[in-house]
Amino acid sequence: MFDLYRPGTSFLHRLPAGVKVLLLAVLGTLIFLVDDLAVILGFLAAVLALYPMARLPMASAWNQIRPALWILIAILLAQGFINGWETGFFVTARFAGLLLLAGLLTLTTRVSDMVDGMERGFWILKYVGINPAKVSLALSLALRFIPVLATITAEVREAQKVRGLNRSIIAVAIPVVIRTLRMSDEIAEAIETRGYSH
């Protein structure tokens, strides 16, 4: 399954997934308590500095920002005209810093390690009456389903092209959903037949 992990052996790579997730959650929350532009800029600089320290290319840092670029610019401009440029830079720098911080987690942690880390925490769910095995199953199925859905969508579009309907969202969506529902029934049956106990 595709993920954004970049292999490496830096100290960030070697930190356990759970620790990194926790640090991200804590730091991500604390940063909202900061009011000072200087502190936020310091935060941004510090996070950026972690990239070469984790031996990640700066291009990967840019890749964290790039998808959100138009949002960042829109907010910078909006704030610039409404409340002044200091607020604009404050908000933009904060969001950019958070994206970069989260990027550090994503780039240095395999999705499978994160899923494993979560599964280790799943035992708590038993106390809320949730079966951890079912949660694991849902997770892995969803990950496996995504490329399958992309394939089905491509196939349906091809088929609808013959009728000239491939541009109609409804003409593509209905067959895709129906095919996927049928597939789900088959998969559910297969799982039950193999004796998945619940």
Next chain:
Amino acid sequence: MNTKDIVYIALFAALTAALGLFPPLTLPAVGVPITAQSMGVMLAGALAGSKRGGLALLLFVVLVAIGMPLLAGGRGGFGMFLGPSGGFILSWPIAAFLIGWLIERHKGETPLVLSMVYIAIGGVGVVYLIGVPWLAFAAELTLTQAITGSAGFIPGDLVKVVLAALITRGVRKAYPDLGTRS
């Protein structure tokens, strides 16, 4: 919660992810890109029901949080929730649940127009109710400013509501034994 329920939950999570792969449409009148992804919320609630739909979107949110680039534009990771659009995405499980709940409450088959209303209440109402205040908080805007900034997306969302309702009806016709109850 049986195996079929779990598979459906995984399916609608994956569907929401797959919808993010469609290129965003830019409405010329408004100039903001609209993505097909929020239709996943509407379809999950309308087709899988409240419990399964809500859990499907919760699963989606978790997958995004652990770094999968499933949001439209290949975005993902915990950082997205801390940014301006975070509230919108976090509202999706609740929105899907509410849509499913409203449809389930309705005795018998829900007429098309009413299903559009239900989908709009969840897919637009709840989403904006949670998303806009978070936007104001994360982008340091006043509530009014956040509302104004988000208003441009509403026409596109209403189009999605209509599409989702039509898709739901089409699917149900071909798949009458869908069963929204788990």
